Amino acid sequence: MDAHRTPVSHASNRVEADEHDGSADEEYTAIRRNSASSEMLPTDPVEAAVTRIWAEELGLDEVALTDDFFDLGGVSLQVITVIRRTRTELGFKVPTRTLYEAPRLGEFVERVHAAMATAHAQVAPPR
Template sequence: EFRAPTTPVEEIVADTFADVLGVERVGLDDEFFALGGNSLIATQVVSRLGAALDAQVPVRVLFEAPTVEVLASSVQALAGGGGRKALVAGPRPDRVPLSLAQQRMWFLNRFDPGSAVNNIPMAIRLSGSLDVAALRAAMVDVLGRHEALRTVFPEVDGVGFQVVRPVAEVEVDFEVEVVAESEVLARIEQLVVGGFDLAVALPVRARLFAVS
């Protein structure tokens, strides 16, 4: 027999289960794992419950109380206790120092800017009609979301530091080149073995090869 949620917290838990698990109706006796939940989805559930109830909800609570009714009772006691503080950008010095990993990369790059030792290549074959403008816009969006992809390492008096370029100043290195099927692999190899001058160049590049 279906028992519907009756309290506000029970409704929040049931709605969260339904939304995350893609279930149309969730009652008090429905169990998270029986509905298709797993440990990865559990982290989404507790995160949403924490935001809705202004609380820090440990994942173990869901494992110990997997039904809507019991979980609602457990998180009710945590409600209003304060969730995790939102991460916000703090003040930055005029020259942001390099991390230890960045120092190593910068030092080696100064000796050999053409080295591809740190390159991480990826090739994807696309078929069918392609909206090149949309693909370029998507790449710009990725650069906007990740400062590391917009960071260069200039130096002053022999000391490197970080400069994060504003999105508006970033030019996407995205060229379209028509190549024969037999030449695709060779062109990809030429592209991925090229190094980056980290003092001035963004650490990402892309090419679109249109196979003739």
């Protein structure tokens, strides 16, 4: 397995709902804690969540940061589902066009980070 691929077995180790609130940060921590090798793990909670969403929606065991959503068989209906799940699980709005503009997982994660930063900047209290 390539070092830049994230096995879904690691990406889908969800924290039990009765023990934690299931946030992306807790999911990321659980993945790190339960893994024997860190070289193939997501680098942050957002990447972990998005990688898991892509793999689940595309029916794959693993997804690499260089993989293209559409080359992996993704279609427009799945774009809508991926965007909806990303919005729901990460708690902020991601425009649907984002996946069309950044179809590679790594690029999409970067766009999600940028959208999060923008959302947080808009709600930050004035100084």
